[in-house]
Structure formats: C-alpha cells, structure tokens
Amino acid sequence: xxxxxxxxxxxxxxxxxxxxxxxxxxxxxxxxxxxxxxxxxxxxxxxxxxxxxxxxxxxxxxxxxxxxxxxxxxxxxxxxxxxxxxxxxxxxxxxxxxxxxxxxxxxxxxxxxxxxxxxxxxxxxxxxxxxxxxxxxxxxxxxxxxxxxxxxxxxxxxxxxxxxxxxxxxxxxxxxxxxxxxxxxxxxxxxxxxxxxxxxxxxxxxxxxxxxxxxxxxxxxxxxxxxxxxxxxxxxxxxxxxxxxxxxxxxxxxxxxxxxxxxxxxxxxxxxxxxxxxxxxxxxxxxxxxxxxxxxxxxxxxxxxxxxxxxxxxxxxxxxxxxxxxxxxxxxxxxxxxxxxxxxxxxxxxxxxxxxxxxxxxxxxxxxxxxxxxxxxxxxxxxxxxxxxxxxxxxxxxxxxxxxxxxxxxxxxxxxxxxxxxxxxxxxxxxxxxxxxxxxxxxxxxxxxxxxxxxxxxxxxxxxxxxxxxxxxxxxxxxxxxxxxxxxxxxxxxxxxxxxxxxxxxxxxxxxxxxxxxxxxxxxxxxxxxxxxxxxxxxxxxxxxxxxxxxxxxxxxxxxxxxxxxxxxxxxxxxxxxxxxxxxxxxxxxxxxxxxxxxxxxxxxxxxxxxxxxxxxxxxxxxxxxxxxxxxxxxxxxxxxxxxxxxxxxxxxxxxxxxxxxxxxxxxxxxxxxxxxxxxxxxxx
Numbered sequence: 001x002x003x004x005x006x007x008x009x010x011x012x013x014x015x016x017x018x019x020x021x022x023x024x025x026x027x028x029x030x031x032x033x034x035x036x037x038x039x040x041x042x043x044x045x046x047x048x049x050x051x052x053x054x055x056x057x058x059x060x061x062x063x064x065x066x067x068x069x070x071x072x073x074x075x076x077x078x079x080x081x082x083x084x085x086x087x088x089x090x091x092x093x094x095x096x097x098x099x100x101x102x103x104x105x106x107x108x109x110x111x112x113x114x115x116x117x118x119x120x121x122x123x124x125x126x127x128x129x130x131x132x133x134x135x136x137x138x139x140x141x142x143x144x145x146x147x148x149x150x151x152x153x154x155x156x157x158x159x160x161x162x163x164x165x166x167x168x169x170x171x172x173x174x175x176x177x178x179x180x181x182x183x184x185x186x187x188x189x190x191x192x193x194x195x196x197x198x199x200x201x202x203x204x205x206x207x208x209x210x211x212x213x214x215x216x217x218x219x220x221x222x223x224x225x226x227x228x229x230x231x232x233x234x235x236x237x238x239x240x241x242x243x244x245x246x247x248x249x250x251x252x253x254x255x256x257x258x259x260x261x262x263x264x265x266x267x268x269x270x271x272x273x274x275x276x277x278x279x280x281x282x283x284x285x286x287x288x289x290x291x292x293x294x295x296x297x298x299x300x301x302x303x304x305x306x307x308x309x310x311x312x313x314x315x316x317x318x319x320x321x322x323x324x325x326x327x328x329x330x331x332x333x334x335x336x337x338x339x340x341x342x343x344x345x346x347x348x349x350x351x352x353x354x355x356x357x358x359x360x361x362x363x364x365x366x367x368x369x370x371x372x373x374x375x376x377x378x379x380x381x382x383x384x385x386x387x388x389x390x391x392x393x394x395x396x397x398x399x400x401x402x403x404x405x406x407x408x409x410x411x412x413x414x415x416x417x418x419x420x421x422x423x424x425x426x427x428x429x430x431x432x433x434x435x436x437x438x439x440x441x442x443x444x445x446x447x448x449x450x451x452x453x454x455x456x457x458x459x460x461x462x463x464x465x466x467x468x469x470x471x472x473x474x475x476x477x478x479x480x481x482x483x484x485x486x487x488x489x490x491x492x493x494x495x496x497x498x499x500x501x502x503x504x505x506x507x508x509x510x511x512x513x514x515x516x517x518x519x520x521x522x523x524x525x526x527x528x529x530x531x532x533x534x535x536x537x538x539x540x541x542x543x544x545x546x547x548x549x550x551x552x553x554x555x556x557x558x559x560x561x562x563x564x565x566x567x568x569x570x571x572x573x574x575x576x577x578x579x580x581x582x583x584x585x586x587x588x589x590x591x592x593x594x595x596x597x598x599x600x601x602x603x604x605x606x607x608x609x610x611x612x613x614x615x616x617x618x619x620x621x622x623x624x625x626x627x628x629x630x631x632x633x634x635x636x637x638x639x640x641x642x643x644x645x646x647x648x649x650x651x652x653x654x655x656x657x658x659x660x661x662x663x664x665x666x667x668x669x670x671x672x673x674x675x676x677x678x679x680x681x682x683x684x685x
Contacts, residue, residue, distance in 0.1 A: 067401040068415065068424040076419055082125045084118070084379065084416065085425035094425050096122075096377055098131070098316045100418065101356025103376025104347050106325075108364040108392065113381035114412045118427055119321050119360050120145025126319050127154055131356075133280045136297050138324040140286050147436040155280040156445040160288060160296055161263045164454040165270035167299060168205065169221045171307055172274075176214050180205045186295075186302050186342070193253065196246035204230055219511050223457035224266040228254045261292060268477060269455035273307045277318055279448075290327050297328060298342045305346060308353045319356035326366035347374050365391040377418035382409040396422050455479055476519060476548060483512040484521055485549065487539050488556040492569045494536040495524075513539065521545035525566055528636070529573075529666055540565035560589040563611065566636075570609045570665055571595050574634070577669050594624055603629040609665070610635045610644055617644060618651050625656055632661045634668060 071087045081095035109115040120142050123133045127149050135142045149155035170179040188198045208222045231250045236243045328343045350357055365387040372395040380392050384407045393403035396417045412427040455477040499509035516522045526535045549556050561568030574596045575587045591597035598605040606628040610617045624631045635641040
C-alpha cells in the first residue's frame with residue numbers, strides 16, 4: 001500500500017474510532033484491530049480488502065466517515081425552530097431558531113444539489129408557523145414545493161407584471177423630504193444614477209410634491225409617466241449646461257422603465273405595502289434583466305424595511321428568500337461612482353425589525369465576503385467550482401480537508417455553520433403534497449390580487465375629464481369614479497354619512513372628494529339645516545361629472561327637481577319630512593309646478609321653497625292657491641322670509657292670506673310634530 005493511501009486509510013480509521021466512541025456504533029475493538037492490521041501490514045495485497053474488513057468488523061455506514069467529526073452534542077442543538085435536517089452521524093434533529101433568520105442565512109450549492117429544494121423546504125415550515133414568506137423566484141422553481149399553500153390561499157403567486165407599485169409614493173405618515181431621500185437613494189443604487197442625476201431627480205420630485213400639495217397633506221403622489229414627462233421637459237440656463245448630461249442619464253433610465261416596467265410601476269397609488277407584508281408571496285421574476293431584477297427586489301426590500309421602521313412588530317413576521325442573490329451584490333465594489341448595494345445595509349439592519357433574510361445562490365464566490373461574514377447561518381450543499389470552494393472554506397473557517405470534501409457531498413447533504421463549528425447534516429427527502437398547474441395557480445392568485453386596491457395612472461379605459469377649473473386633462477381613478485357613481489345613488493346624503501354607507505374612512509372620503517372636485521366632477525355645498533353637526537356638506541355632480549358617467553356607459557338617474565342644487569336638496573328634504581310624519585300622504589316634486597305637493601286625506605298642501613327671487617315666488621303662490629288648500633312658503637334665511645311676507649301683504653287679500661304659512665326651512669324640518677296633523681293649519685306658526 002502506498003504511503004498516501006495508508007495516510008488516507010489512517011484518517012478514515014481515526015474517524016471510525018471517533019464514531020464508535022461518540023455514537024455507539026459497532027465496537028471500538030474492531031476499529032483498533034483494523035488500524036493495527038493496516039499499519040503493521042503495509043503490503044499492497046491489503047489495499048482492496050481493508051474496506052471490506054472494516055464493514056464486517058464495525059457496524060457503521062461508510063458514508064458517515066467524513067472530516068466534520070465530531071459533530072455537536074445534543075445539548076448544543078436548539079429544541080425549537082425550523083427543521084433543516086439531522087446530524088449526519090447521529091440522526092439528531094437540527095433546527096434553526098426563528099430569531100436566527102433576522103441575522104441572515106445563506107444557502108449555496110451548484111445546480112442540482114438541492115438548493116431550491118432546501119429553500120422551499122424551509123419556506124414550507126415558516127408558512128406553517130405563521131411567518132409570511134416572500135420568495136423572489138428567478139427561475140419559477142418554488143411553486144411545485146409550496147402547492148398546498150397556494151391551494152389554501154395562504155400563498156399567492158405574483159409575476160412582476162402583477163405588482164402595482166408607485167416608486168414615488170410616500171408611506172403612511174412619511175415626511176415628504178425623508179421620502180424623497182429614500183426614493184432617490186433607491187434609484188441611485190438600483191439603476192446606477194450619477195451623483196448629479198440624483199440631485200436633479202430630488203429637485204424634480206420636490207417640485208412635483210409642491211405642485212400636488214403633498215407638503216400640505218395631499219396623498220396624491222406623481223405617477224411614473226408624470227415624472228417621465230417632467231424629466232423630458234426639463235430645461236436649464238446656460239450656466240447649468242452640466243445638468244444636460246444628468247438629464248440625459250435620467251431620460252435613459254426612465255425610458256427603459258416606461259418601455260419595460262410601466263405595467264408594474266405606472267400608477268397613482270400602488271398596492272398597500274402593509275397588506276403585502278401580511279401575505280406570503282412567490283414573486284416570479286423570470287425574464288427580467290439583471291438591472292430590472294435589482295430594481296424590483298431592492299425597491300420592495302427598501303419600502304418593506306421603511307414600513308417596519310414606522311410600524312414596528314414583535315418577533316419575526318416576515319422572511320425574504322432571494323434567489324440568485326449575486327445579481328444584487330456582485331460587481332458593484334469595482335465601481336467608484338456607486339454606493340454599495342442596498343442588500344449590504346439591509347442584511348445588517350433587519351435585526352429587531354421583524355424581518356428575516358435568506359440568500360440563495362449557486363456561485364458563492366460571487367457573494368462579497370462582507371455579506372457572507374454577516375450571515376448568522378450558512379448552509380452549503382455540493383459545490384465543485386474551485387473559487388466557490390475557497391470562498392466557502394474561508395467564510396466558514398473550514399480546514400483544507402473539509403474544503404476538499406465539499407464536492408463529495410451527496411444530494412440533500414450539506415455542511416451547516418450556525419453554532420461554534422461547521423458540521424454535516426442530511427436534509428430529509430420530503431414528498432411535497434398537492435401539485436398544482438400553472439393555470440390553477442394563476443386563477444387562485446388572481447382572486448387574491450383582485451382584493452388589493454390600487455389607482456392606475458390612467459383610468460382603466462383611459463377616460464379623461466375636461467374641467468373648466470383645470471385647463472389640462474385630469475385622470476380620474478377607478479376609486480373616484482366609484483365614489484361618483486355612489487353619489488348618484490345617494491344624491492343628497494351628507495358626505496360623512498355617505499362615507500359610512502360605503503364603509504370607507506372619513507379621510508379616504510375626503511381625499512376622493514378632493515380629487516373629484518379638483519377635476520371638475522363635483523361641487524361641494526355647505527347647508528345649514530339647524531340640526532346637530534351644522535353645517536352639512538353635500539355634493540353636486542357637475543355636467544363634466546355626468547358626462548364622465550355617460551362615457552363609462554354607467555346607468556344612473558338624475559334627482560328630481562328644478563333650480564339650483566340647494567333648491568333640489570330642500571325639495572327632497574321636505575318630501576322626506578312629510579313622508580316620515582304623514583305615512584298615509586302622497587307627495588310629488590314639481591307636480592303642477594309646485595316645489596313639493598303633499599296630498600293629505602282632507603287637504604292638499606303646496607310647499608314653495610324660496611332660495612332667491614321673491615317676485616317670481618309671488619306668481620308661484622298665486623298659481624298654487626288655485627289648486628291647493630294650503631301654501632307653505634319656506635326660506636333658508638329669516639331676511640328672505642320677512643321680505644316675502646311684506647310682498648304678500650301687498651299682493652294678496654285677507655282670505656288668501658289665511659291659507660298661507662311662512663316658515664324657515666330648518667324650523668319646518670326640525671319640528672317635533674306636523675303643524676297640521678288633523679288637516680287644518682296652525683296659523684300661529
């Protein structure tokens with residue numbers, strides 16, 4: 001037997017002795033005898049028989065003979081967490097505590113080694129334990145491992161086109177200046193903006209926020225197409241010629257986004273990030289270029305962490321699994337004009353924010369050593385590339401012999417380092433339940449996606465409303481159009497009551513009304529009714545608003561009545577008052593030219609409502625006296641009521657005056673009981 005072969009055999013035998021002593025396999029005497037035979041009989045005839053002899057003398061599987069012995073003791077292993085496998089030589093379960101995910105985890109392995117399987121296996125357990133997992137799936141691999149969660153709707157699958165996200169949208173309660181810094185930093189790191197271009201974009205966003213009233217509390221942020229138009233229309237003075245180059249950089253980047261990602265990013269308001277964080281999602285990102293992949297992932301990481309900073313949680317609530325992590329990390333250290341990728345800082349700042357991070361990659365050598373060093377757990381499957389082996393060995397403090405063993409790892413066998421030293425584990429073979437087709441997955445996910453609210457940059461059928469108050473076309477969102485349609489169904493309902501009917505917050509209703517009013521679709525009227533909460537606000541739909549509904553081909557009915565919207569409001573209020581207090585009466589608006597005609601069993605009452613123009617009202621009263629027993633003259637203001645009384649004194653005889661009543665509208669509608677319940681008129685009121 002050659003000396004090198006003898007040395008290798010000696011090492012194996014030493015490990016066998018360790019195994020037999022630590023784990024109770026076989027008998028120590030047999031191992032000792034095998035060593036003695038090998039040492040004292042270095043003849044070549046033993047070279048083919050020693051392994052067979054060892055197998056007969058010691059009851060130990062030979063694939064357990066590896067350079068990572070001895071493994072951890074049972075008391076060193078955590079008792080709770082996510083099961084990743086079993087110690088190879090003792091079958092003791094190895095679990096990663098949930099809190100360890102906040103310190104980061106790296107999974108490395110060559111193609112076919114089980115890297116995606118391991119990520120799916122871990123994600124399956126996290127979802128079972130109530131953790132929301134985001135998997136950034138570069139090659140559409142994870143759906144087959146997590147089909148049962150898709151079928152139960154605990155997990156949805158979103159392609160990058162399905163996301164609706166406004167890159168320029170502020171988080172709830174976020175200071176606009178802080179938001180601009182976050183947004184511009186995201187662009188700079190993800191799409192390689194030059195320093196000057198970053199400043200130009202910040203100034204442009206600041207101006208856009210001023211124009212939209214964001215500093216005064218408006219929630220309407222500019223869309224991608226609006227910012228693109230603003231970038232293209234930028235002009236500079238002669239002394240600012242250097243900014244032309246910065247503008248060109250911005251135009252190039254924005255053009256690429258408009259051409260390739262407008263379906264995702266061109267909206268007024270995207271999906272609520274809080275709602276997304278409360279879901280487990282597979283982000284299928286196949287087909288994205290490396291640059292757009294970086295932008296997509298970094299933006300979601302950035303906004304998720306910013307949201308958790310504003311709305312902290314206890315414990316781990318989210319774990320992000322990033323496939324092909326090197327695309328977010330490699331190559332940047334060679335460029336002096338770029339800051340380090342956001343994932344550098346994200347990996348260091350997720351702790352205590354309720355977010356865990358799992359990076360998966362088949363080329364560990366492409367992951368910067370500073371990132372690898374920051375990972376609390378490293379799990380390496382079979383790798384064969386020399387550079388990758390050296391990078392992993394350095395990161396995990398492996399001995400040369402341990403590094404050489406990495407190409408020999410079998411499927412689902414891995415070296416893990418999260419305790420004091422690396423050791424070998426066997427990942428169990430799991431038959432994932434409930435395979436699902438792509439069609440079924442898309443259908444189930446579509447049902448959940450439709451529950452997420454968003455506002456497109458252009459209305460869903462590209463309808464534009466021209467407003468006299470706004471000289472440029474304004475886009476009306478779907479939410480605003482729905483609110484407009486609800487107004488036609490409840491035309492004289494106070495706005496706060498309408499918001500409650502629609503189950504939306506008062507703030508949301510205010511924002512919708514503000515948007516519709518700025519676009520000329522509605523007009524707000526303040527009316528004093530004498531009731532609690534005065535004055536009330538009611539909405540009038542303008543001709544532009546009705547034109548919009550016609551173009552949408554939405555069925556609606558205009559309210560009855562003539563005159564101004566205030567006049568119509570009072571007509572309906574009076575009609576409702578009589579119907580509530582006289583259940584047996586019949587009422588009509590504009591019957592025989594009367595504002596409100598009331599037909600009681602024993603008398604007919606005409607209610608005339610004066611908003612303006614006493615002279616015209618006198619002619620109406622004369623006409624009403626010919627067909628009705630009683631005429632009630634109502635006004636909003638006491639001065640108008642007194643002026644009307646004075647004209648009546650001149651124009652009518654005593655018999656006619658006896659059939660007239662004069663009331664303020666708020667007094668009539670707030671009366672505890674009708675003034676003529678028996679069919680006669682109380683002339684003193």
